[in-house]
Amino acid sequence: MKKMIFVILTTILLASCVKDRVKAGRDLFHGGEVDVKASQSAGVIVIKSGTAFNPFEGNGRSCASCHRAENKFGMSEATRDGLSADDRFFYMGLDEDQALLKGHGLVHVIGDGLDEFRQTPALNELCTLCNNYGNCESLGLNSDRTSNLQAFSLGAVINHHARSPARQPGVDFVLPSPGQVKDLVDYMLSSDVCEGL
Ligand code: HEC
Numbered sequence: 249m250k251k252m253i254f255v256i257l258t259t260i261l262l263a264s265c266v267k268d269r270v271k272a273g274r275d276l277f278h279g280g281e282v283d284v285k286a287s288q289s290a291g292v293i294v295i296k297s298g299t300a301f302n303p304f305e306g307n308g309r310s311c312a313s314c315h316r317a318e319n320k321f322g323m324s325e326a327t328r329d330g331l332s333a334d335d336r337f338f339y340m341g342l343d344e345d346q347a348l349l350k351g352h353g354l355v356h357v358i359g360d361g362l363d364e365f366r367q368t369p370a371l372n373e374l375c376t377l378c379n380n381y382g383n384c385e386s387l388g389l390n391s392d393r394t395s396n397l398q399a400f401s402l403g404a405v406i407n408h409h410a411r412s413p414a415r416q417p418g419v420d421f422v423l424p425s426p427g428q429v430k431d432l433v434d435y436m437l438s439s440d441v442c443e444g445l
Pocket residue numbers: 277309310311312313314315337355357366367368369370371386387388389390393397400401404405408409432
C-alpha cells in the first residue's frame with residue numbers, strides 16, 4: 249500500500265515538474281507570459297500585458313518571431329506579408345540578406361558546417377520525430393543538421409538571436425542555461441506545439 253502511494257505521489261510530482269518546464273519553455277520561446285485561453289480563442293499567441301521580455305538578451309527576436317503558432321510553428325507567406333517593416337523578423341543588425349528575407353522568407357542559417365538561406369520549417373511534427381530526450385530522426389530542412397533538439401536550440405540562439413554577426417556570447421546575446429534549453433525542448437515536444445493552438 250505504502251509503495252503504491254509512493255508511486256502515485258512520485259508520478260504526480262514528475263507530471264507537475266514537466267508542466268512547469270513546458271510553461272517556462274513556452275514563455276521563453278514566445279518572449280513573454282503566454283495567455284493560453286486568450287491565445288486559443290484568438291488563434292494567435294497573446295502575451296499578457298507587461299510581461300514581454302527580450303529572450304537571451306539578444307536582438308529582440310524570440311523563437312516565435314519566425315516559428316508562428318498560427319502557422320504550425322513555421323511561417324506562411326501570408327503571415328510574412330502581414331508583418332510590419334519594424335518586426336524583429338527583419339532585424340537589420342545581422343548578416344541576413346534583406347531582399348531574400350522580405351521577398352521569400354529566407355533566413356540566414358549558419359551552423360553544422362552550413363552557410364545558407366532557408367525557409368522556417370513548421371515544428372508541429374517534432375513530437376513524432378523525436379523521443380522524450382530530444383533525440384530526433386533528423387532535423388533541418390534537408391535533414392542535414394544535428395539531430396539533437398538541445399544542441400539545435402542552442403545553435404538557434406547563436407544563429408538567430410545575436411545583435412551582431414560576430415555572434416559573441418556574453419556580448420551579442422547570453423547563452424541559455426542547460427535548464428532553459430531543456431525547458432525549450434519540453435515545450436517543443438508538448439501537445440501545445442504538436443497539436444497547435
Ligand atoms: C530568424 C528566424 C528564426 C528564429 C528566431 C528561430 N528559428 Fe528555428 N529555424 C529557422 C530556420 C530558417 C530553420 C531551418 C534550419 C535548417 O534547415 O537548417 C529553423 C529550424 C528549426 C528547428 C528544426 C525543425 C525541423 O523539423 O527540422 C528547430 C527545432 C528550431 N528551428 C527551433 C528554434 C528555437 C528553439 C528557436 C529559439 C531559440 C528558434 N528556432 C529560433 C528560423 C528561425
